[in-house]
Amino acid sequence: MIIRYMILxxxxxxxxxxxxxxxxxxxxxxxxHGEKVTxxxxxxxxxxxxxxxxxxxxxxxxxxxxxxxxxxxxxxxxPSGDDASWAEARSITQWxxxxxxxxxxxxxxxxxxxxxxKETTKKNLLTLVKEHEAHxxx
Amino acid sequence: xxxxxRIKILIVDDExxxxxxxxxxxxxxxxxxxxxxxxxxxxxxxxxxxxxILSDIMMPRLDGYGLYRKIKSRxxxxxxxxxxxxxxxxxxxxxxxxxxxxxxxxxxxxxIKELKAKVRSITKKLSELKELGSLEGLIKEVDLVDVIxxxxxxxxxxxxxxxxxxxxxxxYFDHGEPVYAKTGDWEGIEAFYTMLSWKEGRFxxxxxxxxxxxxxxxxxxxxxxxxxxxxxxxMEESVRNLPPASTVLQPGEEAEKAEGKLKELVQAFEGGVxxxxxxxxxxxxPYIFFPLTREALKKGMLAGxxxxxxxxxxxxxxRVALEKL
Numbered sequence: 001m002i003i004r005y006m007i008l009x010x011x012x013x014x015x016x017x018x019x020x021x022x023x024x025x026x027x028x029x030x031x032x033h034g035e036k037v038t039x040x041x042x043x044x045x046x047x048x049x050x051x052x053x054x055x056x057x058x059x060x061x062x063x064x065x066x067x068x069x070x071x072x073x074x075x076x077x078x079p080s081g082d083d084a085s086w087a088e089a090r091s092i093t094q095w096x097x098x099x100x101x102x103x104x105x106x107x108x109x110x111x112x113x114x115x116x117x118k119e120t121t122k123k124n125l126l127t128l129v130k131e132h133e134a135h136x137x138x
Numbered sequence: 139x140x141x142x143x144r145i146k147i148l149i150v151d152d153e154x155x156x157x158x159x160x161x162x163x164x165x166x167x168x169x170x171x172x173x174x175x176x177x178x179x180x181x182x183x184x185x186x187x188x189x190x191i192l193s194d195i196m197m198p199r200l201d202g203y204g205l206y207r208k209i210k211s212r213x214x215x216x217x218x219x220x221x222x223x224x225x226x227x228x229x230x231x232x233x234x235x236x237x238x239x240x241x242x243x244x245x246x247x248x249x250i251k252e253l254k255a256k257v258r259s260i261t262k263k264l265s266e267l268k269e270l271g272s273l274e275g276l277i278k279e280v281d282l283v284d285v286i287x288x289x290x291x292x293x294x295x296x297x298x299x300x301x302x303x304x305x306x307x308x309x310y311f312d313h314g315e316p317v318y319a320k321t322g323d324w325e326g327i328e329a330f331y332t333m334l335s336w337k338e339g340r341f342x343x344x345x346x347x348x349x350x351x352x353x354x355x356x357x358x359x360x361x362x363x364x365x366x367x368x369x370x371x372x373m374e375e376s377v378r379n380l381p382p383a384s385t386v387l388q389p390g391e392e393a394e395k396a397e398g399k400l401k402e403l404v405q406a407f408e409g410g411v412x413x414x415x416x417x418x419x420x421x422x423x424p425y426i427f428f429p430l431t432r433e434a435l436k437k438g439m440l441a442g443x444x445x446x447x448x449x450x451x452x453x454x455x456x457r458v459a460l461e462k463l
Contacts, residue, residue: 001448001452003452003456041458041459044455046459126457126460129460132453133453136450137450
């Protein structure tokens with residue numbers, strides 16, 4: 001079984017800092033515009049996929065979910081001051097909630113790439129895991 | 139051929155001349171024993187365990203039907219083929235005899251040639267077994283129950299070696315009676331019943347007198363076989379009614395009420411385990427494991443594991459792994 005989380009951010013640097021900082025390594029998508037890390041545990045895998053293009057965050061997410069791609073959680077990384085992306089993040093959160101999909105969504109607005117240190121990224125990802133667990137039990 | 143290896147035929151008739159005639163007819167190829175009524179025949183059958191009984195119906199003290207019932211009611215004699223011989227040509231009598239389960243019903247006066255042919259036909263398997271140095275074959279072609287019956291009827295002594303995908307097994311017979319059984323971690327009666335449910339593999343009887351440490355009670359092979367067949371049927375029915383083997387089961391809401399073997403079974407599913415993995419984990423023989431699993435599911439002591447439960451468990455493990463990063 002796979003649990004798949006998406007790190008959605010218009011900033012490729014932010015995504016790679018997040019994944020690289022936390023897991024130490026990541027794969028680049030062959031077609032560009034994406035990263036992936038797989039964490040193996042007994043009984044299944046956690047797949048963390050980084051993706052996102054400014055102005056297309058909402059569109060990309062909706063397409064994925066509506067096409068039935070398994071996404072169990074979304075962590076949206078927005079650089080502070082990127083109001084357009086922040087608005088998209090809000091729309092994604094509202095859409096997921098109103099659709100009743102069991103997908104956990106969290107938004108993190110960071111000031112600088114230095115904020116994406118290992119302990120903070122771990123804490124944010126664990127928050128997403130806990131929200132996902134709460135969704136399952138609700 | 140010594141007396142020990144000849145097929146023993148017990149002739150039961152209150153008329154001396156009939157017994158004499160039959161003795162002459164059969165003593166060439168058989169060891170012939172005689173009894174003048176049902177009571178005497180029954181005592182002799184218990185004592186000598188003949189391979190076949192030819193019995194008149196109308197006799198003093200105990201008639202043929204009474205003898206038949208007594209013979210079939212005792213585990214040690216119930217597998218002996220039984221043929222009624224009677225002067226009664228009445229169709230109803232014949233039907234009664236056959237309906238009771240007799241192997242044949244022959245009316246007097248009879249042709250000795252015809253009677254010998256019938257007896258030879260009934261004892262054919264026995265004769266084959268006696269002529270063979272060893273009995274071997276495939277379980278899918280000859281059911282193990284039939285193999286064991288043949289060994290029992292032939293009063294064979296030796297080791298029945300079994301080889302199936304579930305592992306090797308051995309049953310030692312002492313004069314047709316199973317006294318030792320072992321397969322995997324199971325011994326004695328548990329091993330015997332486990333092997334009876336095997337549907338594939340090979341068997342081979344090695345005629346050897348061995349010194350084995352008996353681990354089965356000597357209670358008559360026929361009784362054991364009947365119980366073994368019942369358990370094998372019950373197991374097959376349970377397997378048919380269980381979810382697919384890949385299904386993960388876990389203790390259900392009523393798990394705490396489980397006691398004894400049910401408790402052992404439920405513990406084997408702790409944490410969510412596939413049915414076949416739980417079979418190995420439980421250490422219970424399959425003929426006990428599968429019916430118990432069905433019972434535990436019915437009583438809510440076991441429950442199918444849902445996707446949500448599996449995901450929750452996986453998430454817990456992921457959380458632990460992330461915390462260690």
